[in-house]
Amino acid sequence: MAGEFDRAATAPVERIARALAGHALSKNAEGDLGSAGEAVNALWPDYTDAALAALRTLREPSGRMLAVGDADIWDRMIRAAIEDETISES
Numbered sequence: 867m868a869g870e871f872d873r874a875a876t877a878p879v880e881r882i883a884r885a886l887a888g889h890a891l892s893k894n895a896e897g898d899l900g901s902a903g904e905a906v907n908a909l910w911p912d913y914t915d916a917a918l919a920a921l922r923t924l925r926e927p928s929g930r931m932l933a934v935g936d937a938d939i940w941d942r943m944i945r946a947a948i949e950d951e952t953i954s955e956s
Contacts, residue, residue, distance in 0.1 A: 878947035882917035884910045918951050 891897035
């Protein structure tokens with residue numbers, strides 16, 4: 867099953883933090899920057915606490931999620947994402 871999916875090059879916390887930073891900074895969302903890429907690269911670490919909070923809320927799957935997947939696997943995957951120490955420093 868794992869071979870069917872692409873593997874991310876960055877840790878989930880970093881990806882979520884980057885998405886949150888982009889949302890806060892980009893003109894396409896709540897920010898005012900027309901091109902937020904450089905700012906996101908510089909500021910995403912400031913969003914890691916919020917990213918971890920988002921991951922923690924996902925520890926408990928919804929009923930719909932449980933209907934299509936295994937709760938124990940989900941729990942292990944989310945906990946691994948929270949504990950992941952491979953956050954890029956680039």
